[in-house]
Amino acid sequence: MYDKEKQxxxxxxxxxxxxxxxxxxxxxxxxxxxxxSTLVNAAATRALAQNGFNWRAHEGTTIKLLxxxxxxxxxxxxxxxxxxxxxxxxxxxxxxxxxxxxDKVTAALSSRSSxxxxxxxxxxxxxxxxxxxxxxxxxxxxxxxxxxxxxxxxEDVLEGVRKSCAWNxxxxxxxxxxxxxxxxxxxxxxxxxxxxxxxxxxANGLSVPTDLDSLxxxxxxxKTAMGDGYGIGVRGSRSWATIHPGFLSGYSxxxxxxxxxxxxxxxxxxxxxxxxxxFHSKWVEMIQNSGAPDWSTHTWYQVGxxxxxxxxxxxxxxxxxxxxxxxxxNAEAGNLAFSAFKANPDAAAPTPNIWIWAMAMSSFSTKKxxxxxxxxxxxxxxxxxxxxxxxxxxxxxxxxxWADEMFRNKLSASYSGYVDMHDVSAPGASIKFTAQPLFxxxxxxxxxxxxxxxxxxVPVDEGLDMLAESVNSQLxxxxxx
Amino acid sequence: MSDTSFNAPPRRxxxxxxxxxxxxxxxxxxxxCIGILIPFFTAVWYSLQRYRLSQPWNRGFNWGExxxxxMTDDAFWNTLQVSLTYAFFAVTAQLLLGLGIALLxxxxxMFNNFVSIMLLMPLMTAPALAALMWKLMTNPGFGILxxxxxxxxxxxxxxxxxPQTAMLTVVIVDVWVYTPFIMILxxxxxxSLPKQPFEAAALDGVPRLFxxxxxxxxxLTPFLLTATLFRVIESIQxxxxxxxxxxxxxxxxxxxxxxxxxxxxxxxxxxxRSAALLMILWAITYxxxxxxxxNWLRLREKQRGEA
Numbered sequence: 001m002y003d004k005e006k007q008x009x010x011x012x013x014x015x016x017x018x019x020x021x022x023x024x025x026x027x028x029x030x031x032x033x034x035x036x037s038t039l040v041n042a043a044a045t046r047a048l049a050q051n052g053f054n055w056r057a058h059e060g061t062t063i064k065l066l067x068x069x070x071x072x073x074x075x076x077x078x079x080x081x082x083x084x085x086x087x088x089x090x091x092x093x094x095x096x097x098x099x100x101x102x103d104k105v106t107a108a109l110s111s112r113s114s115x116x117x118x119x120x121x122x123x124x125x126x127x128x129x130x131x132x133x134x135x136x137x138x139x140x141x142x143x144x145x146x147x148x149x150x151x152x153x154x155e156d157v158l159e160g161v162r163k164s165c166a167w168n169x170x171x172x173x174x175x176x177x178x179x180x181x182x183x184x185x186x187x188x189x190x191x192x193x194x195x196x197x198x199x200x201x202x203a204n205g206l207s208v209p210t211d212l213d214s215l216x217x218x219x220x221x222x223k224t225a226m227g228d229g230y231g232i233g234v235r236g237s238r239s240w241a242t243i244h245p246g247f248l249s250g251y252s253x254x255x256x257x258x259x260x261x262x263x264x265x266x267x268x269x270x271x272x273x274x275x276x277x278x279f280h281s282k283w284v285e286m287i288q289n290s291g292a293p294d295w296s297t298h299t300w301y302q303v304g305x306x307x308x309x310x311x312x313x314x315x316x317x318x319x320x321x322x323x324x325x326x327x328x329x330n331a332e333a334g335n336l337a338f339s340a341f342k343a344n345p346d347a348a349a350p351t352p353n354i355w356i357w358a359m360a361m362s363s364f365s366t367k368k369x370x371x372x373x374x375x376x377x378x379x380x381x382x383x384x385x386x387x388x389x390x391x392x393x394x395x396x397x398x399x400x401x402w403a404d405e406m407f408r409n410k411l412s413a414s415y416s417g418y419v420d421m422h423d424v425s426a427p428g429a430s431i432k433f434t435a436q437p438l439f440x441x442x443x444x445x446x447x448x449x450x451x452x453x454x455x456x457x458v459p460v461d462e463g464l465d466m467l468a469e470s471v472n473s474q475l476x477x478x479x480x481x
Numbered sequence: 482m483s484d485t486s487f488n489a490p491p492r493r494x495x496x497x498x499x500x501x502x503x504x505x506x507x508x509x510x511x512x513x514c515i516g517i518l519i520p521f522f523t524a525v526w527y528s529l530q531r532y533r534l535s536q537p538w539n540r541g542f543n544w545g546e547x548x549x550x551x552m553t554d555d556a557f558w559n560t561l562q563v564s565l566t567y568a569f570f571a572v573t574a575q576l577l578l579g580l581g582i583a584l585l586x587x588x589x590x591m592f593n594n595f596v597s598i599m600l601l602m603p604l605m606t607a608p609a610l611a612a613l614m615w616k617l618m619t620n621p622g623f624g625i626l627x628x629x630x631x632x633x634x635x636x637x638x639x640x641x642x643x644p645q646t647a648m649l650t651v652v653i654v655d656v657w658v659y660t661p662f663i664m665i666l667x668x669x670x671x672x673s674l675p676k677q678p679f680e681a682a683a684l685d686g687v688p689r690l691f692x693x694x695x696x697x698x699x700x701l702t703p704f705l706l707t708a709t710l711f712r713v714i715e716s717i718q719x720x721x722x723x724x725x726x727x728x729x730x731x732x733x734x735x736x737x738x739x740x741x742x743x744x745x746x747x748x749x750x751x752x753x754r755s756a757a758l759l760m761i762l763w764a765i766t767y768x769x770x771x772x773x774x775x776n777w778l779r780l781r782e783k784q785r786g787e788a
Binding site: 102103106110127128131132133228237238239240292293294295296297311437438440441444447448449451452454455457477478479 | 533534535536537538539550616619620621622637639640641642643644726727728729730731732733744747748749750751
């Protein structure tokens with residue numbers, strides 16, 4: 001029935017024809033773009049089956065996944081039938097909302113349950129799961145040609161993102177070092193940049209901020225202009241999640257770090273330097289003058305929905321949050337624009353801290369080789385391209401997908417400045433925290449101190465000294481200082 | 482029609498000898514106790530260890546060091562103070578309001594019965610949902626309560642977002658959810674009081690305030706103590722309202738025991754400290770329960786003696 005269409009899709013996957021010819025041919029046959037994309041994805045799966053790798057080695061095996069409710073998960077589930085057809089395996093899964101997701105993961109892993117073979121994880125979480133012996137080093141699979149298909153192309157995964165998921169387990173050890181273990185494999189990632197409301201900016205003659213000072217000023221001007229709304233959305237809840245997006249991206253752009261690692265490997269607090277004090281003062285001033293009135297309870301959700309609803313003029317947070325808020329169903333759909341942001345006027349380029357959604361393999365799985373088949377498929381170029389083109393798998397972690405014309409056009413058509421923003425900031429994008437086992441303790445305390453500074457309970461200078469003292473004491477207690 | 486029961490084999494009755502009957506009857510309670518005691522002693526075991534999941538190589542017994550560290554730990558003393566403050570204000574407000582409402586609804590009329598049932602509605606709401614509902618109502622942008630506050634001149638009232646008013650806000654939510662519990666308990670108590678003392682007082686023309694202080698309140702004290710016991714134990718263990726509204730913030734304003742223990746376990750994976758915190762909470766709850774129960778028994782004895 002679809003012979004001609006299938007042939008066209010297969011010719012395209014085999015690179016016998018270009019995208020232009022594919023689209024022309026499909027249009028002539030009356031095929032919609034969505035169907036054409038599905039046919040190309042199916043052809044890619046068939047091509048994958050013919051690359052000489054024995055995809056059916058685990059036929060009949062069932063694996064189970066623990067997944068977070070997310071558009072990345074939607075993309076995975078939408079393409080699952082192709083994996084099943086390719087391998088003859090079955091995949092079961094449980095999906096939990098993000099509020100409880102990591103509690104579920106911790107409970108499953110700490111109880112050494114073999115129920116789940118693989119699960120979605122953030123890179124930061126692997127700093128706990130890895131040393132605890134709950135997840136496997138995936139290097140042994142990636143580097144084994146008998147287990148990994150020849151088209152997997154590991155080097156295609158963006159370097160900063162790939163390395164951010166690898167750690168040698170030594171507190172303070174550099175991410176992605178030669179002796180690092182690959183605790184997880186990126187599905188997609190978020191850079192922290194500016195998402196601003198173009199309608200509000202244009203109507204009030206506001207310019208897109210280019211550094212921290214202009215961010216503070218523009219946020220104040222936007223608040224005045226908006227009346228009911230507020231100038232800038234940034235996270236503020238008492239959680240580590242307040243520190244990692246815009247805050248740390250701006251902070252690290254000034255060359256600052258959370259901790260210093262001495263030659264002997266011991267760690268010390270580094271957040272009470274003069275540059276850090278200056279950064280904190282401006283950040284606190286910005287929130288006090290132009291942030292959300294209930295900033296101290298704001299998670300990513302409130303930050304995103306406020307900019308999508310037109311309550312805030314901009315946000316310094318995950319770019320993909322802006323991407324989703326610019327979609328249908330939001331009051332400001334189509335009005336949001338994106339800009340790479342470097343807080344330090346003297347910095348050469350933005351250095352966004354990143355959040356990565358990745359896949360990790362449970363050490364308690366009893367079907368590790370079969371699980372690896374799923375992991376290499378879901379993080380492979382074919383699924384990533386499908387997710388990026390047909391679903392909302394932004395930002396994909398593979399450079400080949402970012403080079404894809406159809407994906408770039410899709411983004412450029414509806415998301416003003418998104419591709420440029422990504423291209424400018426991607427080279428400097430990586431995790432800026434020091435990998436160490438007290439990550440969640442110290443960053444949560446940092447967030448709590450930031451709340452006290454914004455509330456005026458403690459001056460910035462004094463607060464940072466108190467924070468550094470407490471951090472050092474906790475590091476010493478844990479034998480890390 | 483055939484009578485199938487005629488051919489059915491006689492039913493065998495499982496007989497338990499009288500010797501074992503008490504043990505069989507107490508088996509469910511025994512199993513429940515085991516289900517409680519195993520986690521309890523596991524927590525005691527963990528609380529005596531340096532045990533952080535992210536540092537498995539560091540695990541080992543430190544024999545009470547977790548507890549000793551609390552003595553010099555400002556965060557712990559803050560947690561203790563916040564938990565007790567929260568419990569005190571929440572339970573006091575609930576007792577006053579619950580008693581007041583129960584007195585108003587004491588007379589058995591159709592209207593009073595209807596209102597007392599309607600007032601139970603907050604108690605049917607899951608505390609976490611109630612917290613989210615209040616979070617929306619106190620939103621500075623669109624919350625109805627923020628709007629009402631602005632009408633009385635509180636233009637920039639930030640509710641749970643401000644360290645100055647965060648405690649007040651979560652106590653209000655707790656009061657909203659749990660006052661009906663106290664109200665219904667005291668209402669049942671009031672309606673079960675013997676009528677004679679009140680009739681005698683009415684015949685003698687005793688002022689109503691005097692009747693309240695000298696007759697109603699003393700006779701109601703066992704009910705008050707029971708309600709207080711339940712509410713104090715629950716309030717000092719509060720988690721869902723506070724976590725859903727503020728995650729323990731702003732700053733360390735609302736880091737009560739359960740929030741601190743939860744964050745220590747699930748976020749920091751510091752099992753030893755989390756377990757030690759919960760042991761302290763258990764000890765506080767145990768002491769408070771004993772005080773209340775002893776007083777309750779003393780009062781009961783006294784009332785029996787007077788009767």
